Amino acid sequence: MQSSSIRKYLTNKIVWMYVLSGGIVLGTTLLGLLESSVAIPIPTILHIVSENAFNIGWLNDIPKNEEMIIWNIRLPRVLLALCVGSSLALAGAAFQGLLRNPLADPYTIGVSSGAALGAVFVLFFQVTIVGLGSFTLPVVAIISGFITLFIVFGLVRLSSRNLAIETIILAGIIVGAFIGSVTSLIISLGDRDSMTQIIYWLYGSVAMRGWEHVQLILPFMLVGAFMLLIHYRELNALALGEEAADHIGVNVKRGKIFILLGASLLTGASVAVSGSIGFVGLVIPHLVRLVTGPNHRHLLPLSMLVGGAFLIAADLVARTIIAPSELPIGVITGLIGAPVFALLLIRERIGRRGYLND
């Protein structure tokens, strides 16, 4: 039958998409480990990674400093970029599905800035919640991100009945500006040194991070990703609006809460370890959707893979383009993301005008 052959073709295409994305992740990871001021050959890199991770080594006499560079500096940095990139891309895809609009992203709807405020608060005042230890940072960031989300949605609800995306973004900007001021206020209370540090942190960066940062994000990322991935059908069902989703038996309220929680976990944890890196969640799901279509069953996992690879690559550019000094990674993603955002906005407006005239 024709349809089954089409389906087979589609399935094959999806399989290839996964293989390709996985390959890109591996490739960028290797590139991230290889490219730096100190040149280390690939076999050595592979040996160090495998030796440390699985205790399987085949080379002798690896210089201690090379092992240090690869295992303690470059690998955590690359892995962190991978985690942050996939978290943000997945959160973006989820927000977009939930709000039924490709303009949504943790950054544009204000969650990132909320999480950043929480993170700055913890970093600046050196707060530690008893029992959480170093996890205070991501937990506070997640909670403040979630609260911000509710404030934004509350503002939208007050100003208009439906959750129009433009209103959400506007509310996101308003709340973001307010939070930005509060953040600035906190920072200006401190001395010059910590001020520079925090401002630089706010731009977003995965530099100077170690394994402890990977450990900070990983549990939240796994839980958040799980929560979102199992809700792919609900995200698809929302394609026709909440009422239509309700009619096919979706528990819309519960689904929404789970999806918002999952996306906030991912965003908050990412911001906690890397500052606010914008537009990853906007650009990546859009690109993936162009190739695979909007079905969230594949959109979500593929966005994770591509998002991770993208951020590793962005980090690579950030640290090589003006070497020996480094750009904040948020600058790179912003430079790429903002034009894409503008393009999407125009396309979306044209699209809507199109069907109004229909």
Add this chain to the structure above:
Amino acid sequence: MIRIENLAGGYKNTPIIEDLHLEIENGEFFALLGPNGSGKTTLFKLITGQLPIQEGRIFLSGKEISLLSKLEKAKKVSVLTQEVHASFDYTVEEIISLGRYPYQKGIMKQLSKADREVIEDVMERTKISKYRNTQFRMISGGEKQRVLLAKAMAQEPEILLLDEPTNHLDIKHTFHLLDLLKEQQQKNGLTIFAILHDLNLASLYANRIGLLDKGRLLEVGDVDTLRKEEQLKQVYEVQVKTQAHPAVSNPQILMTPQHAANEKPIDLVKSYKLVKNKNYIHIQFDQPMRTISNGVIGEGIQWLKHFCNFHVDKHYNCSDPKRDLQERMDSYQIPHEQAVGMMTAVNLEDKVIETQEIEGIQMMVIVTAGVGNAVDIASEYTPNSASQIGTINTMVFIDAHFTDGALVNGYMSATEAKVKALQDLDIRDPQSNTIATGTSTDALLLALTQRGSVTQYAGSGTVAGKGIGQLVYQTTHKAVKKYLKRVQNNGIY
């Protein structure tokens, strides 16, 4: 199937639906009618559970609906609303597969083989298989509704709720969608509970209707309930009139706009133009007249402006006289869809036109008469090749306002007057040699200005009826005498 008992519910403190009882049978098409704000959509939301039930109960095949889980309910009830916009570029097939949501099991919850079969089946039934890989956003409004119907059917529901599904569709797509729904109801036994705005569509498609007003069901019954004009007038606050559909027995409702009452009616004496020559008589009014006629063109009760009587040869024999008359009218630039057309072999010079005011009613009668084919309607039927000149064509124009009943009444009065004229002139049926009642091909029209107060009767017991009788009698009498004189002068015509 679905039983609603003593239902009350709506928004918070003000229940919109109150004390509602309703039972919908298995496999029927039930239409819920009522003005905006009467609570139609609220009732649906109470069934789907979007609004809380405050009092009473709803049963779905014997099970109380509030006890069903969301998924269980989605397997029994599906909803098709007005057009919905889809986000992103989902394909038609992906949209339809959403309908299988309540059936998916397991952790990964993928579409099973059975799911795929159902999807194929509903796509086949709604005739949208060819769009399966097209983006939902790209197809037309009518096709979108078909896709959404397929999605609703993929839920394999026991009952399908329709909330004005044809609201924004054009006539073609409206009828196609409703035909499709009716087919599913009749062939596959789907139960349909529909909110429809259009009373006429409801009449054409529903088995039963319910009239909802201010949250209460005024009446439930078959579509003939729509014949109760007073009730509809009260509920919708619009002048309505129930009419017969020309092809099906279901009633059709006509609405009268406010401004129609204020329109200036026509003046019978001043507002017509008369053209008469040897080929035709053509009377044209400025505005349409309410007309009843049995003309070759313009039969039945209509609103018409042009009234024509064409001269034809006495051996005229045309297989399609209607077409022939239309062509003749076209050649004289008379719009045939706004005209009554009669034909006669009588010399049009012998026409008689009488104008008179009887009891304050202006009337004009035009008759062309030939009685070569005079027939006594009561005598035995004998097939007759009518080659004689034998037609009495009568046009009656009256400055009055008749109901449809009065039109028929007036038609009788005019006929009776004609019979009386023939009787007085002793015109006989050549076959039976009894007094003739008319000819075999008589035509008659009554055209009314619809001015002044409404006249309900125009029989012989009324002023209007008497007026018609007197004037038609005089005119016919004169016209037949003219004909007889011409026959005498020329020998056999």
